[in-house]
Amino acid sequence: MGTLIDIGKLHLYYGAFHALKNVSMDIPEKAITAFIGPSGCGKSTLLRTLNRMNDMIPGTRIEGRIAVGGTDIYSKEVDVETLRKKVGMVFQQPNPFPKSIYDNVAYGPRLHGIRSKGQLDEIVETSLRSAVLWDEVKDHLKRSALSLSGGQQQRLCIARALAVNPDILLMDEATSALDPISTLKIEELAQELKDRYTIVMVTHNMHQAARVSNQTVFFLNGEVVEYSDTEKLFSNPRDQRTEDYISGRFG
Amino acid sequence: MSLLEEDTGRKQIAQRRRMDFILHILFVICTSIGVLALMALMVDIIMDGIMRFAPDLFTNYPSRRASQAGMKSAIVGSLYMLLIMAPLSFILGVGAAIFLEEYAKKNRLTRLIQLNISTLAGVPSIVYGILGLTLFVRGLALERSLLSGALTMTLLVLPIIIVSAQEAIRAVPKARRDASFALGATKWQTVSRSVMPSALPGVLTGVILALSRAIGETAPLVMIGGLTYVAFLPESILDSFTVMPIQIYNWISRPNEAFHELAAAGIIVLLIMLLLMNFAAILLRNKYQKNV
Numbered sequence: 253m254g255t256l257i258d259i260g261k262l263h264l265y266y267g268a269f270h271a272l273k274n275v276s277m278d279i280p281e282k283a284i285t286a287f288i289g290p291s292g293c294g295k296s297t298l299l300r301t302l303n304r305m306n307d308m309i310p311g312t313r314i315e316g317r318i319a320v321g322g323t324d325i326y327s328k329e330v331d332v333e334t335l336r337k338k339v340g341m342v343f344q345q346p347n348p349f350p351k352s353i354y355d356n357v358a359y360g361p362r363l364h365g366i367r368s369k370g371q372l373d374e375i376v377e378t379s380l381r382s383a384v385l386w387d388e389v390k391d392h393l394k395r396s397a398l399s400l401s402g403g404q405q406q407r408l409c410i411a412r413a414l415a416v417n418p419d420i421l422l423m424d425e426a427t428s429a430l431d432p433i434s435t436l437k438i439e440e441l442a443q444e445l446k447d448r449y450t451i452v453m454v455t456h457n458m459h460q461a462a463r464v465s466n467q468t469v470f471f472l473n474g475e476v477v478e479y480s481d482t483e484k485l486f487s488n489p490r491d492q493r494t495e496d497y498i499s500g501r502f503g
Numbered sequence: 504m505s506l507l508e509e510d511t512g513r514k515q516i517a518q519r520r521r522m523d524f525i526l527h528i529l530f531v532i533c534t535s536i537g538v539l540a541l542m543a544l545m546v547d548i549i550m551d552g553i554m555r556f557a558p559d560l561f562t563n564y565p566s567r568r569a570s571q572a573g574m575k576s577a578i579v580g581s582l583y584m585l586l587i588m589a590p591l592s593f594i595l596g597v598g599a600a601i602f603l604e605e606y607a608k609k610n611r612l613t614r615l616i617q618l619n620i621s622t623l624a625g626v627p628s629i630v631y632g633i634l635g636l637t638l639f640v641r642g643l644a645l646e647r648s649l650l651s652g653a654l655t656m657t658l659l660v661l662p663i664i665i666v667s668a669q670e671a672i673r674a675v676p677k678a679r680r681d682a683s684f685a686l687g688a689t690k691w692q693t694v695s696r697s698v699m700p701s702a703l704p705g706v707l708t709g710v711i712l713a714l715s716r717a718i719g720e721t722a723p724l725v726m727i728g729g730l731t732y733v734a735f736l737p738e739s740i741l742d743s744f745t746v747m748p749i750q751i752y753n754w755i756s757r758p759n760e761a762f763h764e765l766a767a768a769g770i771i772v773l774l775i776m777l778l779l780m781n782f783a784a785i786l787l788r789n790k791y792q793k794n795v
Binding site: 310349360413 | 676678681683685687688689692696697700
């Protein structure tokens with residue numbers, strides 16, 4: 253497994269608040285890396301630097317380096333639109349557009365200039381198949397995406413992200429608004445997708461991290477406390493704070 | 504003593520219910536006063552004007568003889584003016600709203616602009632008349648033309664349109680913007696494909712309501728010289744013109760009772776036009792909300 257995302261000595265400030273402190277890590281490709289930690293520990297912030305969604309928050313300042321596939325994503329040569337095409341994101345709340353199922357999935361490809369009906373049809377079908385939603389919706393693609401259940405909406409959002417052919421998929425607590433059965437489906441889906449995509453997920457749920465991820469990173473107060481193979485982190489943590497957190501003593 | 508029979512409690516609840524009842528009645532009265540006043544106005548006007556509400560009103564030009572007078576030129580003038588100002592005020596107003604909500608940095612300057620726009624929305628319309636007179640009639644030498652009138656009215660409704668469009672744009676959930684940006688959309692792609700489709704019903708409602716206010720306005724057009732006697736239809740946007748409220752005002756200020764009936768008939772036409780516009784606003788809103 254090669255390294256796809258390489259983060260070195262990263263500091264992030266929201267105004268005067270030091271949100272990420274000296275974060276360094278290598279995230280391997282075609283695997284699931286989970287970020288865990290209590291609320292406000294910086295795990296979502298780090299996730300959102302990977303596709304530069306933090307750029308939109310006024311007063312954000314970054315020091316250090318984040319390279320994806322060897323390219324510094326904060327350098328001037330990188331277009332943020334291209335970056336976000338390569339680094340897709342799924343949010344905490346399912347956020348489909350109030351459009352048809354078809355138009356939701358076709359939204360991304362259309363942004364990037366694909367107009368032909370045949371090509372779009374194909375992308376919509378492959379993406380929905382990849383997100384294991386095709387069989388449930390293939391007969392009513394013209395129906396509003398908002399008519400789907402929460403779990404289906406979230407899988408639609410995954411399909412929408414896959415439609416622009418990303419290499420990396422960021423999942424920002426993507427199951428925390430869902431019921432247990434929908435959560436399970438998304439977890440299974442993540443397992444299937446990791447053969448083709450590099451997945452980075454933020455989760456509040458330690459058991460989820462233990463179940464699905466290959467690597468786990470434990471954050472506390474903007475710092476990385478421990479980063480190792482998931483099995484090792486949960487069975488034999490190096491740091492006392494990690495042990496306290498995973499055994500439920502705080503957080 | 505059983506669980507639900509506590510004496511002091513019952514007395515106190517009876518008191519609270521009485522209060523609830525009194526306020527309920529008060530609110531009904533508040534509503535009725537407004538509705539009754541409107542009904543009285545409508546009934547009065549319809550009784551006065553229904554006899555004159557005939558084809559002649561729409562096909563005849565104004566005349567010194569009440570029996571031959573109509574408001575063809577005023578109705579057409581109002582419609583032409585609407586046709587010019589609707590696209591102008593839509594583009595300028597919604598464009599400004601998009602800039603302020605989506606593009607502009609939130610700093611002291613934009614806050615100042617915002618405050619000014621809100622204030623302008625409350626400036627008396629006669630002031631816009633004076634502005635139009637200086638700017639369009641004299642400054643740009645457009646004379647007392649349909650174009651001057653339409654431009655002045657555009658200025659008048661712009662702040663209202665900007666404020667209502669901003670509110671509609673602001674009401675679009677941030678999650679929809681995030682979803683679009685996360686797929687690699689630029690600002691304009693996000694605005695045009697994600698934000699505006701969601702905001703459009705609200706924006707259109709605001710625009711139509713602002714326009715319906717404009718067709719009822721008299722003062723600024725009197726100021727820039729909408730004429731009271733126009734026995735022809737404007738052939739170009741630089742022709743002189745009149746509009747319905749001016750014609751109505753003119754008729755009402757005459758001593759002859761017959762002209763007062765004409766004015767009432769004119770008001771009926773104006774009211775119907777306003778009702779149609781508001782109805783269109785509701786239809787548009789429902790149509791787009793169904794798609795959501």
